Amino acid sequence: MDAGLLSAFIKKLVARLFVLADEKYKLYKDFKEDLYFLMEELPMITSSIDEQLSGKDDLTLHFRVNELHQLAQEMEDCIDHIMYRASKTQKPWYHISRTSGNRIRSRLQLTKEMKRLKRRLQEAHQRKERYPVLCPSHTELPPSSSDRLIAQEDLVGIDGPLKELLEHLAEAKGQQKQLNVISIVGFCGLGKTVLAQELYDSEVGRQFEKRAWISAGQRNPETLLMEILRQVHEPPPLVNSDARQLSIDLRNCLNNKRYFIVIDDIRSTDKWNCIKSAFPRLQDVSSRIVVTTKFQSVANTCSSTNGYMHRMSRLDEECSKQLLLKESCLQEYSDSCSSQSDSKVILDKCDGQPLALTAVGQFIQSRNSVEQPEWEVVSKDVRCHLDTDDTLKRMYQVLTHDYTSLPSDEFKACLLYFAMFPSNHRVSIKRLMRRWLAEGFVVPSTLCSDPAAQSFKELMDRNIIQSVDISNNLKVKTCKTYGMMHEYIIRKSLSQNIIALFDGGKLQPKYARRLSLHDSSITDATNLEIDLSLVRSLTVIGEAGKAILNFRKYRLLRVLDLEQCTDLHNGHLKDICNLLLIKYLSLGGKITDLPKDIKKLKVLETLDLRKTYVKILPPEVIQLPNLIHLFGKFKLPNTVVQSKLQKFLSSGQCKLQTLSGFLVDVNEGLSELMVHMNKLRKVKIWCDSSATSSSLTNVKKAIQKFIHDVKDPSDDPRSLSVNFEGCSEDLLEGLEGPCYLRSLKLQGNLMKLPEFVTALRRLRELCLQSTRMTSDLITALGNLKDLQYLKLIADELEQTTFRDRALPSLLCLCFVVKHPTFPKTEDGALPLLVSLQLLCENLDGQCGVQIKGFPRLREVVLYDEVNTDIKGKWVRAVKEHQNRPKVLLLKKADPPEEATGNEISPLEGPVQETDIQVPPGEPKFASNNSKGHPVVCVGLTGLPVAGIGTVSS
Template sequence: MEVAVAVVSAVTKSVVSKLITVLEKRYKELKDLEGDISFLHRELAMICGSMEVQISHKGQPSAVEILSMEEFRALAHNIEDCLDRFLPCAACEGELQIRNPRKFCHEIGRLKRELDAAHERKIRYNADFCSAAAESDLDDNPVDQENPGAYGASPAVGIEEAKRELCKSLVDGGQASRRKLKVVSIVGFGGSGKTALAWEVYNCPQVAEQFSCRAWVTVASNQIHGVAAKEALLTAILEGLLGEEAQESVPQKLRQLQQHISRLLQTKRCLIVIDNIKMELWDVIKPIFPDEKGSRILVTTTVTSVANACSLPDGYVYSIRSLSAEQSKDYLDKNVFVNGCSPDLERGSTAIVNKCDGHPLALVSVAKALQGHKLTGDLCEKMTHNLCSRMDENKNGHFTKLGQVLMNNYSSLPGNSLKTCLLYSSLFPNDRPVSRKTLTGRWLAEGYIDGDQEIADKKLDELIDRNIILPVDPSNNGKAKTCKPHGIMHQFMLHKSMASNFIATSLSARNRSNFRHLIIEKHTNGTACNMGHGTSPAGRGRDPLHKFFSSLKEKVDNLFSGSAGEQLRPRSLTVFGSAEEAVPDLTSFELLRVLDLKECNGLNEEHLGHIYKLLHLKYLTLGSSVSNLSVQMERLHCLETLDLRKTKIETLPVEVISLPHLAHLYGKMKLKRISGKNHKRFLQGKSNLQTLAGVVIDNNSGFPELMVHMKKLTKVKIWCESNSTDCSYAVLSEAIHKFAQDGMSTPVGARSLSLHLNDSSKDLLNHHQGDNTMAASRKGYLSSLKLQGSLNQFPQFVMSLRGLKELCLAYTNLTGPHLLLGLRKLRHLVYLKLVEVHLADLDIKHGDFPSLQHLCLMVREPRFPTIQEGALPRLTSVQLLCKGLVGLCDHIKVECLDALCEIALDSQVNQETIRLWQNEAKKHPKSPKVLLLKRVDPADTRSPAKYVATDHGSLKPPVQGTP
């Protein structure tokens, strides 16, 4: 039920925001309704708060309470629908006329009466959301104190290599290293085997013999907070270290406990394991450990930032990996299919491996459930098909722990907004990673985030930090460019979303008009696909009384409503595959805010005609079958994001970029010259465009003169096909310089430029005429710059950029000395990517690049630069991408890069080269990981390729680009 509360909370807060807008604008047509609107505002806020209180008690709601909450959720949706149908665009300034004000007044009055009636029913049937529900007696993180390894994914699965690595990290090192405190962190998704791995390491004889005292402490997820929690943790540590010497008179106060443990650590070398560490507890523990006595601390956590904080400055972080398909299959062969696999059982084994997706606890749970049964392929498939439903139904069975762990990953998220964003991520098939821009842009368009793009990015980063969302293809700054939920979590969230009427995966779903988000996957033969997951009717797993009432309610609803002219209420529609059956139904989707047809094939003019009628649309993305847009696009008044990257559109109608709320435009298109009122609007600085990625500039382009007046533009991508004789050339040069200079007077934030040059435009950044010379000498501000194309010299424009953090130079044909001459001026660079034929003449010396953390070198010939000792003091990641690399790089000494944590190579290098780099990495104090990245060539040969991770369990930040 907690999932349903998060959904209704998000919707209610969105509705309350709209009601506040109505009250603030005080529409003259509503002067007699101000009291009713204020009532709705207060009532919805109270409903939201009372539901959150109910869930905070961790009690199981009764069937009546569940039905009452569902009624209020439906009412919140009805109010939201009413506001969308009758109110003008809330983002527009001024008092616009309400559509059919008389009918709107009637609807508001009706909704108020329905809300009153629902409130009376809640009181009548004692459905008090705020009742003092009993605390759940289920510990979120139960541990067998006799064997902590029994928690989670025990028996341990696939941890042999990880165990050896962690044991080595705890006991190895020279005398100086052994005398210093070291903290080793194990981080990973819930149920991935962190505790089992830590338990194996804790009990390893080679580890145990190194320490005179050892202690194992577990921090329960539902443990008390504040000073009492800190005292409880320190007491457990002290009692563990003292062992049989512990007395009943162990000090109880925080300060005394700290002093007692500190004195003990001064005389003995100790190993302390803290399972499920929290940041607020670590801040209390860390100061009491003496730095020079050689003790070791091993912590486990689901949060990457906590792991990093614990292990700084000289510790080690081990990111636990999902099991590979081979490891999963091997476990099943040893524990389930002990008599071998027939072709039929092989089919069942494959189904289990695919469903569990490398999650140890899921794999162990299925294996235990199959024990004692007569094994068949059908049984194995049936066992995994409705895996999430089994977690609901089998309260004391093999899947109970798995359900608790997955639910804890969700319920531990702070705030309903973040929970709803996670639910929303299950919209996308898990075998198709979704881009950061798509996910965060849709969150904003749906109203699930109260804020801007920066806040949306922080929400996504928090989910990634907790290892619930996995980065797949990170961008230059290390943030996820594409991502996906952890496989088993995706299945769990989709199941919960469907049960709460949040997501439907078919137009034929029961109660389809109640779902807020619809996904349709159509094969070319017209058959629907269920997203690769077992589905269950809404409400599965609830008690029989609730099922009876729900069934009765559905029959009554069906009796009094017909399907003819049914208006569907989803706020988003996502279509994969054929458009034949899905898109014509858009006539029934009048309130859509998000329409994602990027992966939809077969769109035609009739389909597009329906799209132009969706007047509430905020987010639209189209696919490869679209080659032009009509001027009717100007009807989409509310549109904020338009993604045309997969289309075949070459030239965009003027009416598109004139849309008043359009903030983000993606694609590769030409813009014609603008005249009349649209031109005047741009000259007045009224354009709302923030992202334009990107535009093709030729001698007929009207964009350069408009760019100067786009006051809100922060990200622009340009393909320059003009030359120095075109009139647009000088205007474009001026616009680019002004774009950078304007950044100096605005709040510091992401401001980026991507520029693809041709041979005729190589001097674009050094092109100055008349007064532009003085302007060019001024400093500018960009946070990110990408230049692709031949240059005659390192541009003065680039060296003038203050605070430039990310720089990519591709195919510039500049020599190493010329590159260094400019690069040394950029003292704040954090990320640098160089793409050339070779970089043998690049000599990076002591003191160069003091801030650089990520270096990506991509070459066709295996000739890399020289990196001298003392250079790159903060470098944590180096990527040496060349499929022809053989052996080590003679002029790059890994041991001289003190902060190095990661080395990436092209996956096509030979095995001997990989082995040599792995051995070299083991000699480094931080034992940096050696990653293999697979090159993916683009369809457009002029565009860079990208590299993606090949390791099933290692979704580390690969970097885009190509030599």
């Protein structure tokens, strides 16, 4: 096992041992002494191993790590079995020592197990002393800027991006002369350095008076500044100078000069902040700096002022095939490959990454085969030889560097968790983070209340994972790993027994704690060579088979994700309700009803019923003491006893934060109970046409309490969604301030803006949907001073104007309309707008929209269905804007039900009268969702604003 992962595992284990030690009861004589011995020894041994493994690949040490990992897993099994038995008896775990019979046998078993673990740990320590390992000196990690290894003649798909960046590099007529910083950002191996090199060597690049190219890597700021001074023909100082003095010297050298500097592979914002003062920002001098980086935060910082960000795209399928065949010397098979789907297996694995395509092509060539390869065999061979074959070595080093450079063991564990999902599978961000929490990979603390979001942000910032579905407010809904990174993750996870995958053969290893099935049914138990009683996490996509869905075999499950399991039915729920340690439960298949026995799941934190047919929610669900997130569309039974539930809710035991959501009709159950749920943060309500005035009154009271402003300085992310299309009366009339929400979505017949909306403190996101929106309603929106995202969905908008100083904080404005009538804007309105989305299939030209009035605009989003002439007009319009924003095409897709965002692809370069020229390198991979409908998976190019591409709430 990886030493870092072992350290993270041990930290979690020691914390659980502390829980046992803090109890006031002894399970046996000397229990506390044995416990404290384990707690003290484990961290010391792992710390010693971490130090010795730093920068050295030593077989003895790896044996030691694996030994300690096995020991730690056995200790965790022991703890979980204690907790399971205690949960089964509905008594605290320490009560197992106070009764007779079976409980005495349990106590003796625990005594024996703890003594054995103590002895094993002592033996491991003695072996460590017998076989010492000299601590190696620290070795520097290989640089990540591997793109230079791609030969010049092998460049494929670079013409479009190069043409775009050359336009930003050159002096454009009518544009202000000033220093511009161009950031090229993306995953390792996409060709960032090659693209920068082409810019540097271009005719435009050679026209600058002063030029320099430096590779930043792990160099300190002083070294970088010295190297730039040397290249711009200024003799560097003979004595060592600090960064401040070197910055002054370089600034004097570049003053009043038109200069072009390329800084390749910059890895931190601190380094940029140390050297940026060395570059003069003079007016009337069109200087350029190009930086390449894999860090999104670095790109945001470098290009925050008078800058431009270019996000590297994967190669499209045609370019990928061209590069793969070229490197493998199989060009003669290009025609047959074009007509076959076989090669798609390896193309998907390479995922449009030039470095991967080059490495795999050379791997195929090294096989010395003169025949067309069997692509399925090649795909499996690449995984097997990823860390041993010379042709794959450089790519493996890059992937390893991305993994080992993660700053914490928790981040590494979270990345490896992607092995639970198939390659190219779009994973819901919120689903992923809730599973991390349930698994214990991340733990909230006083220093970080949302460690899951922090881990995801870190992985996204490093471009190790990529966003797939982006909602209209530019929040990430789903993500996936790059193809070859996913191969690396699977290989590492399997080799370290972190997960077990089933591929049609026998399921191994036997003692894996996490099990994932991807469209592979196991009907024969003889193929199941794994101890299901030790499995902590089970994920099924497709059909599972009887052997896997025999939940009597499981005991210690914490995560059960069956929302995409096709052969799940009500008969399985009885045994699922005996999984007493489960924290995350997501159901799908043919589930129609939940049994009352669900009350046994005392530690359940997330219950997701969105993929089921459950309409009636058992009241026992509301009484689960640790339930935090509840998803679905349901109501309570008509016969429910309200007083019992109200007593539970009033006692303060309810931890429910997400109720998304419930149906309001003649049944008043959940609307009455919502008033007593004091920890709610996210609520979704559907009002049916059968709703009575009494039930609507109760809903109104519940909403009033939910939005009441307690002026909590923490500004909790409270959100409300109400669909009142079926209501016969205005549900929102009379709601009063002071009130608070971060996000509000209203869908119904909106003739005017409800008064409470303008009274909401710090409202950041607002989505309104109505058949028709009046000018009074739209004008009233201009008074929302804190609003950052506004989405209006309607058949028709009345003509109106946003006045000066309207919506002063708005970053993103989205219209989804049938008729292209958009509000006009006066100068000074929407001063911070960066994203304008005009989603109308019948768009006619610019429809009076003057983008020159938006000084910070970075992108305009249109439907892909608009005609070619309209797209051309918008491309020409943005070229006249000082920021030269991108034009993005939104392709209507069929995203996962829980990921409601659409996907955006870029439209760049010149537009001809008959065809839209999308440059090479734009991804257009097609896949199928669970319904069999085509889904276009395209990346979002050019999110230039820091803080916009955030995690959805």
